[in-house]
Amino acid sequence: MGPTTKDLARAAGVSLATVDRVLNDRGGVSLKKAQAVAAAIEQIGFERNAAAAALARQRSLRLGFVIPKTGGAFLDKVLLSIQEYETLGRSEMTILSVIRIEDKDAHKAARSIANIDANDFDAIAVMATQSPPLRDALLRLAARGVHITSFLTKQELEGDVDFVGIDNRAAGATAGRLMGQFLGRQKGAVLPIAESLQSRDTLERRLGFDDVIGNKYPHIRPLPTLETYADPDRARKVISTALKARPDTSGIYLLTGEAAGPVSALRELNALHGNILIAHERTSVTEDALRVGELDAVISQDPGHLVRSAVRIMRARCEKRRTLASQERIRIEILVAENL
């Protein structure tokens, strides 16, 4: 057993009450004594007994996931992971809940956030496209004591906000590397397809992709990104046009998390085989496509890992613990048919 608060009090030359005040930020402690306690913590290597703290605190941590209302298969998987964790997390004194927000319009999103009662949550993980009104709403929540973590999409508030998610630029670069390797010496054009170019993730992925292709595989020519606007008809039309315009196309890169639309469009156009196809996010659609050989690789991030990481970070923030950063980096996974 490590040293207890009692040992800490003795080592610091203060009472248990003062130790408690320092450990739990209750204020009303002179700088001198506070420093004495801090020094003693270092010296004797005190570590709060998590089990005892959880038991005594008795109050479950209320963690919220703020998630857009509209979203496809990947988001569903994230939601499922949250649910899974809920049943498991009950014994760990955490209550998870999901808050769906409007995401079409920055102001609506901000209003959804503003509607969150700061008393209901100890921390929230926010997935939402950045915007000034949203930022203000988040800052107000933060001011009322809710810890904010950005989830999948970066938020820039004051100070350092933890971020849970992959590095999209590196993800795009990974896709570029695979595309280059899969195409080999073969010359040709690569067609990137996205839902929209508005999203920051898409842009970052494209940047990473172009970077690798340009530097390592200069014989491959990346075409301008096609936008589907999440509309199957439009997808089929623009893809068809693009493929006709560039018959030398030999690779297709689906930048967007939602691969279902483009994949079925490509299937109808008979463009699935013969072309190297790389997509993002593991969903039932991409899994199946990998298995039958329509897709060659999928770049993905594990939703379960995302959720667990977010929960760990939020808990650490609430309990004023430091997190083991190395454990929290979300890996960029590469999936092929054999390692599903």
Next chain:
Amino acid sequence: MGPTTKDLARAAGVSLATVDRVLNDRGGVSLKKAQAVAAAIEQIGFERNAAAAALARQRSLRLGFVIPKTGGAFLDKVLLSIQEYETLGRSEMTILSVIRIEDKDAHKAARSIANIDANDFDAIAVMATQSPPLRDALLRLAARGVHITSFLTKQELEGDVDFVGIDNRAAGATAGRLMGQFLGRQKGAVLPIAESLQSRDTLERRLGFDDVIGNKYPHIRPLPTLETYADPDRARKVISTALKARPDTSGIYLLTGEAAGPVSALRELNALHGNILIAHERTSVTEDALRVGELDAVISQDPGHLVRSAVRIMRARCEKRRTLASQERIRIEILVAENL
């Protein structure tokens, strides 16, 4: 808060003492009452409060990792992960320790296991090549109440032994897929290199590899596996001979976890560029080789993940909890330069 033991006792119509006897296997409970408690657990959805249990139990779980004495960079990473977890796990009431065993000889290994005092451990995770004497030694430990988990190498004892590690056949298949894709339409031979063919892991990987190559990329010819016996000189010699014998070699597959030897041999032979090279396990050697483009891909399993998973499983066994199996499958990771 979920229901407590008090609620459980009331629901089952028994006393707290009986509930305690059932929950902690103290015996001396009639079948009838035991079933009543079990039924009540289901009915009211009782879940032991892990924090309170850990606190009351007071006794840290003593978990052991049984690891071969000889081992390369990958094993070092595993050991490092165990150490990392140790500092972190102290607050979680677990004490990890590592037991190094002889591994050259099955009898020596068995004797090392036999030397383990069953009173010192609640559970151990064993990494050792299977053999009848080893099996006996493990069974004796199990009989004395130590929970056994197989770690990286499967152990077949009585009943079901948990296994922590990747599916080596699938790992080999993944390597085969990448090799096939990277080589593209290019015909040629692929040279698999291993330390020795004795190890089960190596065999399984080779099987998976051949399976994919044979079925999906029949124009590629896998050569017989080269054995280096972990000897750099021998490695250089056999590789050189093999490459001369088959000038059409265009891919090399390093089956073994230790890539350092073969990689430097290949470097001296100037066989690194021009050939597609795939290896196993992330180490500083494979990382560097990936970055500079000598290696094209690495198939790996995360040591940190391995250790955490093993600990979770051992704890669950000791505390008679069921584990969330989905969370415990170790992923087969694919690494390229961009997703390190």
Next chain:
DNA sequence: AAATTTTTGAGGTGCGCACCTCAAAAAGAT
């Protein structure tokens, strides 16, 4: 029916911490 064994219940203790109250001490203000 008596003696034995097995099963059950009542009750207590302590794990390490969070959170609370109240009084005493120290520091600062007037």
Next chain:
DNA sequence: ATCTTTTTGAGGTGCGCACCTCAAAAATTT
């Protein structure tokens, strides 16, 4: 020097469970 404010300490309570003892009740044997 008195009053006010801030800081400190002593002490208590309870979280849910593990683990213990002892006596009473029930089931089994003799």
